[in-house]
Amino acid sequence: MSEKHPYFRRKTPQELLNEIAEEKRGKLKLYVGAAPGVGKSYKMLQDAYDLKLEGIDVAIGLIECHGRKETEELIKDIEVVPLKEMNYKGSIFRELNVDAIIQRMPKVIVIDELAHTNIPGSKNKKRYMDVEEILNAGINVMSAVNIQHLESVHDIVQQITGVAVRERVPDLFVQDAHEIQLIDVTPETLRKRLADGKIYASEKIEQSLTHFFTVTNLSSLRELALREVADDVDEKIEQISGNLMYGPIGVHEKILVCVGYGPTAEKLIRRGWRMANRLKAQLYILNVTKNSPEAFSQEKRERTEQWKILASQFNAVFLLEQEGSRKPAQVIIDIAKQYHITQILLGQSARTRWEEIRKGSIVNTIMRKTENIDIHIVSDGRS
Incomplete structure (x- = not known):
């Protein structure tokens, strides 16, 4: 009788426990864009509203509207979990209320600005760590992030824009997302949105148009976002369509x-x-x-x-x-x-x-x- 391939060996108790934990963990959907203002938050809220219409229990943990009326309109019909107020150096700040979300236990929670750094004294240092805790509690999360906040592209983004991005998210966290959706608009459309006051307050428009939001910068960031998301898709396809008879594709290099x-x-x-x-x-x-x-x-x-x-x-x-x-x-x-x-x-x-x-x-x-x-x-x- 021919020897069985090692892929069909009996799984260890720890592997079985890991699989059970993975099944109980919530799923992460990420909306990725090349820059602020492409419409990530708006699309995320649209999708959340559609889920609500289908009878799914959806709530908002945190959303940044930046004064955008279209985005604010979508919030009205979705339950919002109150933010946690924190006192830091004599000022009041509002952060994501992780404990309240887990206690509320919705099927899906919307959490914006994934790369955000929490106020000192918060439960977790970074918002993506808050999201990790919520996912581990079995809650599905919809979140948004710009490509420049990905850890591995830090040097490339600095070379493109001249800006050293301080708030960053580990690549492995992003790669664990169940679904990644690219929200894409042309540099010209994005600059028009900025000029029309749909992204930043009026006093920041002129400086943004001549610095970060140049056509060259936006085109390069857009290409970077397209490439990173394409790589993620390729990897997931490889995981699914690899020769499963012989197990996952191995690491050689x-x-x-x-x-x-x-x-x-x-x-x-x-x-x-x-x-x-x-x-x-x-x-x-x-x-x-x-x-x-x-x-x-x-x-x-x-x-x-x-x-x-x-x-x-x-x-x-x-x-x-x-x-x-x-x-x-x-x-x-x-x-x-x-x-x-x-x-x-x-x-x-x-x-x-x-x-x-x-x-x-x-x-x-x-x-x-x-x-x-x-x-x-x-x-x-x-x-």
């Missing part, structure tokens, strides 16, 4: 990102994630250090923690390796061999040409002492 304490470490990590995501590869992040972590300065400890947070968001393995008697190139080689790395990302060398002549090029050393590993050099120019 392994990518190692080598970071130092220069200004571009986070950029390298995000670039590595984008490569790993497209290649369905495991991502490793390596920092080679002379000292033990106990001897790190406060600044180095903070940077290392920041890298660990990014690694966690990107589902990457973070490695902190001491040189000891080895040179940095040898440490990278040892790690690459240990983890069967197929691609290495390095920042442009900080060494001068004279130093490379005296000490040797790290890239040349790695190439000489390894086989079948591709090496990518990423420019140190800030994006």
Whole structure:
């Protein structure tokens, strides 16, 4: 009798428990746009209203109308869960009331501005964490986000617009969405909406038209949004239509990102994630250090923690390796061999040409002492 394929093995108790938990978890629908004003909130409310007409229990947890009358009109017939008032530095702020939503337990809840950072003292630091808690309670969530708030495109967006976006959402959270809908309008239409006062207050219109809302910026962000959503669709199709007889498509590539304490470490990590995501590869992040972590300065400890947070968001393995008697190139080689790395990302060398002549090029050393590993050099120019 022929041997059964490993895919048909008996599932472990933990795997069965994970499947049951996944079935009980709510589903996330995301409305993604290239920029503010494309109509994400309006379309989300339209869909919520249609669900209400079908007899489905829908409520609004938080919606940002920004004074848009058409959006405000749609709210009137949908129940709104009151926001939680919080006192911070003598001012009153209103945040999403996670506990009240879970207690109310609607079938679907509308929660706008996914990338928002909550006021200090809130239950969760970020709104997407609030949404995660609500999903885990078994409530379906409809939410909206602009493409520039996606963690992995931070450097690209900064290069396009000259703006460093502070509020960001992990890619893995977005990829877990059950459905992603792109809300798309042309740059010309968006600029007209802005000029007509449908996006921002009148005093912000002129500056926005000449800065963030230029045709070049909007066209680039639109292309970025289209590409990111298309990649998500491709991935879901691959998961569904892959050869299920032999299980999910496996990970073959392994990518190692080598970071130092220069200004571009986070950029390298995000670039590595984008490569790993497209290649369905495991991502490793390596920092080679002379000292033990106990001897790190406060600044180095903070940077290392920041890298660990990014690694966690990107589902990457973070490695902190001491040189000891080895040179940095040898440490990278040892790690690459240990983890069967197929691609290495390095920042442009900080060494001068004279130093490379005296000490040797790290890239040349790695190439000489390894086989079948591709090496990518990423420019140190800030994006």
